[in-house]
Amino acid sequence: MIEALTYAAAGVDIQAAEVNVRRIGAHVRSTHGPSVLGSFGAFAGLYHLTGLKDPVLVASTDGVGSKLELAHKLAQHEGIGRDLVNLSVNDILTAGARPLFFLDYIALHSMEHDQVEALVRGMSAACRENECALLGGETAQLPDLYQPGQYDLAGFVVGVVEREQIVDGSRVQLGDAVWALPSTGLHTNGFTLARRVIATAELDLRQPRDDLGGQSLGEALLAAHPSYLAAMRPLLAAGAVKAMAHITGGGLAGNLPRVLPAAMGADVAWGAWPVPPVFEVLRRAGGIAHEEMLRVFNMGLGFVFVVEPGVDCPGALRIGTIVPSSGDGERVVVTGAPRD
Amino acid sequence: MIEALTYAAAGVDIQAAEVNVRRIGAHVRSTHGPSVLGSFGAFAGLYHLTGLKDPVLVASTDGVGSKLELAHKLAQHEGIGRDLVNLSVNDILTAGARPLFFLDYIALHSMEHDQVEALVRGMSAACRENECALLGGETAQLPDLYQPGQYDLAGFVVGVVEREQIVDGSRVQLGDAVWALPSTGLHTNGFTLARRVIATAELDLRQPRDDLGGQSLGEALLAAHPSYLAAMRPLLAAGAVKAMAHITGGGLAGNLPRVLPAAMGADVAWGAWPVPPVFEVLRRAGGIAHEEMLRVFNMGLGFVFVVEPGVDCPGALRIGTIVPSSGDGERVVVTGAPRD
Numbered sequence: 001m002i003e004a005l006t007y008a009a010a011g012v013d014i015q016a017a018e019v020n021v022r023r024i025g026a027h028v029r030s031t032h033g034p035s036v037l038g039s040f041g042a043f044a045g046l047y048h049l050t051g052l053k054d055p056v057l058v059a060s061t062d063g064v065g066s067k068l069e070l071a072h073k074l075a076q077h078e079g080i081g082r083d084l085v086n087l088s089v090n091d092i093l094t095a096g097a098r099p100l101f102f103l104d105y106i107a108l109h110s111m112e113h114d115q116v117e118a119l120v121r122g123m124s125a126a127c128r129e130n131e132c133a134l135l136g137g138e139t140a141q142l143p144d145l146y147q148p149g150q151y152d153l154a155g156f157v158v159g160v161v162e163r164e165q166i167v168d169g170s171r172v173q174l175g176d177a178v179w180a181l182p183s184t185g186l187h188t189n190g191f192t193l194a195r196r197v198i199a200t201a202e203l204d205l206r207q208p209r210d211d212l213g214g215q216s217l218g219e220a221l222l223a224a225h226p227s228y229l230a231a232m233r234p235l236l237a238a239g240a241v242k243a244m245a246h247i248t249g250g251g252l253a254g255n256l257p258r259v260l261p262a263a264m265g266a267d268v269a270w271g272a273w274p275v276p277p278v279f280e281v282l283r284r285a286g287g288i289a290h291e292e293m294l295r296v297f298n299m300g301l302g303f304v305f306v307v308e309p310g311v312d313c314p315g316a317l318r319i320g321t322i323v324p325s326s327g328d329g330e331r332v333v334v335t336g337a338p339r340d
Numbered sequence: 341m342i343e344a345l346t347y348a349a350a351g352v353d354i355q356a357a358e359v360n361v362r363r364i365g366a367h368v369r370s371t372h373g374p375s376v377l378g379s380f381g382a383f384a385g386l387y388h389l390t391g392l393k394d395p396v397l398v399a400s401t402d403g404v405g406s407k408l409e410l411a412h413k414l415a416q417h418e419g420i421g422r423d424l425v426n427l428s429v430n431d432i433l434t435a436g437a438r439p440l441f442f443l444d445y446i447a448l449h450s451m452e453h454d455q456v457e458a459l460v461r462g463m464s465a466a467c468r469e470n471e472c473a474l475l476g477g478e479t480a481q482l483p484d485l486y487q488p489g490q491y492d493l494a495g496f497v498v499g500v501v502e503r504e505q506i507v508d509g510s511r512v513q514l515g516d517a518v519w520a521l522p523s524t525g526l527h528t529n530g531f532t533l534a535r536r537v538i539a540t541a542e543l544d545l546r547q548p549r550d551d552l553g554g555q556s557l558g559e560a561l562l563a564a565h566p567s568y569l570a571a572m573r574p575l576l577a578a579g580a581v582k583a584m585a586h587i588t589g590g591g592l593a594g595n596l597p598r599v600l601p602a603a604m605g606a607d608v609a610w611g612a613w614p615v616p617p618v619f620e621v622l623r624r625a626g627g628i629a630h631e632e633m634l635r636v637f638n639m640g641l642g643f644v645f646v647v648e649p650g651v652d653c654p655g656a657l658r659i660g661t662i663v664p665s666s667g668d669g670e671r672v673v674v675t676g677a678p679r680d
Binding site: 006009011014037042043044045050057059068094097135136140146150154156193195196245286295 | 345346349350351354377378382383384385386387388389390394395396397398399400401402403405406408409431432434435437440441443444445447475476477478480481482483484485486490492494496498499503506508532533535536537540585586589590594598599626627628629632635
């Protein structure tokens with residue numbers, strides 16, 4: 001006769017899940033305006049859609065990649081929560097959409113209440129800043145898939161845009177201007193490589209560094225992934241924006257062409273924007289080729305957009321021009337970029 | 341001088357990601373009707389919302405829990421993809437919503453193309469069956485978080501219901517009838533306990549068993565989590581349904597009260613529905629208390645709903661009645677249930 005088994009003995013704690021729901025409830029509700037119907041804790045979240053003529057829903061899902069591992073090492077969970085919301089908002093912003101609501105999926109070994117609450121606090125703060133509701137979420141205890149203390153995190157955002165205001169790159173013309181909003185650092189891409197550099201070159205994460213303006217490497221790497229919604233809103237309201245790209249994995253060359261007509265590319269001038277010093281620290285320590293840096297990292301470009309040549313875009317930097325492209329090879333040329 | 345690092349050497353393969361996008365593209369597009377605008381591979385998915393008077397969006401996120409581990413052991417990925425869509429559809433169905441679109445997040449060590457394609461094939465098939473679009477997804481390579489061959493999976497669904505047709509339990513009255521649609525087995529809940537029983541009692545997963553009608557234990561455990569959308573549609577169209585509960589983690593007692601008014605509970609008759617034999621196999625092998633079985637597993641109840649006493653519900657089983665409840669202790673009494 002074997003010992004009687006229970007769900008708790010098998011590693012899943014239903015009461016811990018209930019405590020979790022109570023601890024995160026106030027954060028979640030702080031994001032709810034009158035559009036949210038029903039109550040926190042139901043099978044599904046309800047959002048009343050009003051005031052639209054011809055609505056198109058715009059949705060995206062993403063994770064924060066292996067920035068998670070670094071955040072975990074440095075016990076900085078709140079920022080990761082913010083990052084996840086902001087990067088999701090930027091993804092749907094590329095179509096001209098404003099966010100309506102966000103949902104999160106957290107998977108972990110067992111319920112670490114402080115950690116989960118910090119994540120949800122961060123997500124809730126970013127939801128309020130982006131004027132979207134944290135409409136639901138799932139915290140899954142998977143003790144056989146995750147190591148103690150480890151977790152994965154995915155986000156899901158739904159926004160809306162009037163059909164006639166969708167931004168899809170189709171109006172882009174040769175000679176149009178390419179502008180950029182600066183990044184704060186790596187944002188949430190390239191961390192698997194960055195962490196490999198740190199391990200290989202045995203870099204210290206906590207020591208202040210002169211080449212990072214007194215920041216530690218850990219601080220520079222965990223710099224927030226900002227939302228570009230507020231900066232883009234006036235330009236979008238003016239109908240000036242023809243295409244937008246969120247510079248994520250694959251860098252400028254991997255992302256800008258996704259929103260340009262097939263026969264067009266961009267000629268961008270190296271030096272037209274500041275490159276945050278953390279990239280040079282990683283490049284030197286890892287002996288990474290300059291070309292590889294541009295393929296993997298955003299190199300200072302957080303969000304890139306296209307307008308007519310005469311339009312002025314306060315707060316943004318003019319970085320280049322739309323040019324013809326054969327479609328073969330690289331469609332984005334970074335003129336003057338360092339080479340190996 | 342250390343060896344020059346690249347993204348690929350660090351374990352992230354951008355080309356593998358591109359191959360993946362090509363391999364899953366046809367499956368994804370097979371779910372796209374005229375409401376899907378824009379192209380597969382963009383930063384976000386676009387869904388044109390038409391023909392609604394006063395739309396309320398209904399959203400939910402979930403995973404398949406540790407059923408994943410078993411599916412992985414038995415190399416049955418397509419079914420897991422279907423399960424994820426169906427369980428998500430059931431969650432928003434509880435509010436009366438029909439699904440519009442679904443997004444998936446797959447996180448893994450490195451791109452296993454056959455595995456990911458099987459998952460997406462299963463999700464696409466279930467999306468077509470539920471008449472919803474697979475609007476987007478993310479496949480994240482996280483070589484430091486997951487073991488080779490392992491993956492996690494989360495789904496996000498968005499549906500819609502006319503505001504005046506929301507089902508929220510508020511019209512439920514004493515004496516109303518409780519009906520159920522049968523489950524096929526564990527669906528996607530209680531697998532951490534089930535797997536512990538299998539390990540502790542050293543149960544064989546592949547051998548056909550008489551007490552499972554010739555099925556193997558693996559087959560019985562991986563039985564599909566069905567969608568209850570088609571079965572509920574006629575009753576919903578007739579306006580007959582007052583409350584619906586998807587019986588997931590926590591069993592009947594953990595889920596039905598979530599949609600009932602506070603002063604009400606349910607009296608349900610053990611024996612009114614068939615209990616799939618897999619539950620008895622697990623109970624005996626694990627020496628699990630009967631009460632624990634009811635707290636953890638659905639015990640044969642897949643989806644439970646409440647209608648007025650006189651309403652006939654073809655295809656469903658009448659299992660009980662709405663009764664007064666003090667709100668203290670268990671709000672669902674299963675009369676005649678075996679006890680230890």
